Amino acid sequence: MFWPFNQKATKQIARIEISGAIGSGTRKAVLKALREVEERKYPALLLRIDSPGGTVGDSYEIYRALQRLQPKVQIVASYGNISASGGVYIGMGAPNIMANPGTLTGSIGVILRGNNLEKLLERVGVSFKVIKSGPYKDILSFDRQLTAPEEQILQTLIDSTYEQFVNTVAESRRLDPATVRTFADGRIFTGEQAVEFGVVDRLGSEEDARLWLAELSGLDPDKAKLQTIEERKPLLSRILQSQVSGFTTVVSAADWVQFEMSTSGQPLWLYRP
Template sequence: MPWPFKRKSLKQIARIEITGAIAGGTRKRVLEALKTVEQKKFPVLLLRIDSPGGTVGDSQEIYSALVKLREKVKIVASFGNISASGGVYIGMGAEHIVANPGTITGSIGVILRGNNIERLLDKIGVSFKVIKSGPYKDILAFDRELTEPEKTILQELIDTSYQQFVETVAQSRKLDVDVVKSFADGRIFTGEQAHNLGVVDRLGTEEDARCWAAELVGLDPEKTKSFTIEEPKPLLSRLLPGNLM
């Protein structure tokens, strides 16, 4: 005999918020939250992104997890004040994207920076003795200039990561790779410009995105609540009164 009551989560919108720089901690928290969405059988996920970007690998892992989750759950992304670089990469994991007209987004590209303080070290009489297993083991060392072969290696690394980013945007947004490359030069643009370029589907607020998410799975936007999935607090902090923490 079937259970007469539906699981509460089946009538709710799961909500996950990604804020700040994307790094290992972000990846761990979001991947755990995505597991919760799947385990509790939420029908749809509202992904709120307010991030300037972050590390390539962490952004790619979150994106891949979202794509996998889409086999079971509808996903709508909402871009907040800023959703750039890695924030865009993660957003590509959603089926639908909503941005405010003034959202700062874009910055599609990859960057690697190193510092060279060789002249400063010379002035204060500091030098380093380096013993290494290969010619490129100390690539990007701060006490010397890059060699031409090192520049070539690093440029190839950047170009490969960039191509992965471009292809991800093209595949997700159903755009030609050359079209994506025409605006994927590191520039930032507004949500309105992103809409014109095909990077986002609609202009609107997070509330608009929530209503769209509800409609996608046949829920009443006026009655459907969103449930924000947060990282569990340590047991001690849950037991102690809030004013003691």
Template sequence: MIWPFKPNPKKQIARLEISGAIGGSTRQQVLKALKTIKEKQYPALLLRIDSPGGTVGDSQEIYAALKKLGESVKIVASFGNISASGGVYIGMGAHYIVANPGTITGSIGVILRGNNLERLLEKIGVSFKVIKSGPYKDILAFDRELQPEEQAILQALIDNSYQQFIETVAQARKLSLDTVRSFADGRIFTGHQALELGVVDRLGTEEDARSWAAELAGLDPDKAECQTIEEPKSLVKKLTGNVISTAPVGASWAWLEFELATQGQPLWLYRP
């Protein structure tokens, strides 16, 4: 009997891809994958990020898990087409970052959006009666205008979240807070500009990042292969592939779901 060959994880590089908006489901999948990488004792992780960012808390939990994993595993992040806002924050959990020259990155900052449908509701004759325990319990309610004192409260919340962001970038990239503030005003920039600013370590492809991860782990870059860590696909996904998720309608629906789920939440997110 010939036993099937099973590659030794200690001789391989784990590969994990984070794509799309970062939310609760992304966090669950990533944390589970990082646990698998730890248990199987992969010496290195190639972290591919192609994300515009997402929710603050989920981004922070992924970052914290990467920092913990980095105590025993070498981590090199590879920025894809876009790695902005929360995508940048997650990248700070890697030991090193590689970006393509044309990668869209940056957008370091916080955004919170709410809808005011007061005039529309008046036109159709709809009104709400609200009983609340305090004056700010229904802050960002969609049926009334935001008051100046409420705006001040929300601005303080945004400022605090922003401070957490720039402190993490400054610490990870060994930059001063003033230096980070100079470009962390929400602007986007290319991978080439990111290198000049000190946000990334090298320019290169995902393959370059893989080779670097192998070298850091003491493996032969020419022989070390990547093992992509992902959740087992359901029968439906196996039969349909990514047709549903990548179709324009599917992508638009996913964005709509994300917008509705995160309404009124501070976001580390870039969306043109």
């Protein structure tokens, strides 16, 4: 459940945090939180992003929801340790962006990976009989190599999604698409470099972002506190999170593996170190 209604919401700054790989769960939680911001009439929103990106569709829907919210709410995106690829795309939904000087950002581009287990299956003597309606119905099948025509089809798909990314950055940051392409080649760069490229406005901490938001929305910086909007986690989850860091690392690694498996074969706006 979300925080109960607060009569003083109009004097507070809403805060939504996006962390980890972006998938359907992130999208649902963030869209629900954004509706909460609108319904409770917060004058300002601090969007804290600490994410390497994720799925194309989920990142796009969060970006569009932020766009729709812009006329009603002042928004500042604050980049944490990393805001790359889909994290950048979501950030384009905010008219004002701040990053730490050492924030890892960029990785503007698209990646699609599939699992090829053909040699392993041959070794263990497993094969599949496939009956399909067209030659490309089982494209990226894990039990065989891609054909040249299939590679061309997938490259066309990637190129189209890449152009969408470039054009969104260009439109949001008022840059020429050709300029965006000079640094939108998949490379990562720092927050300091991002300011030089024009994809980040200012350098600063989350507290600096809060002060900037107070200024933009005409709030008293001493009284305009952050109100984090999030779903309250079950008691068991909160207990587990309070345990030793090693356990938390194992849980995070398991979540990442699950994300990798569930998104195999999907175009991703994702930084893969």
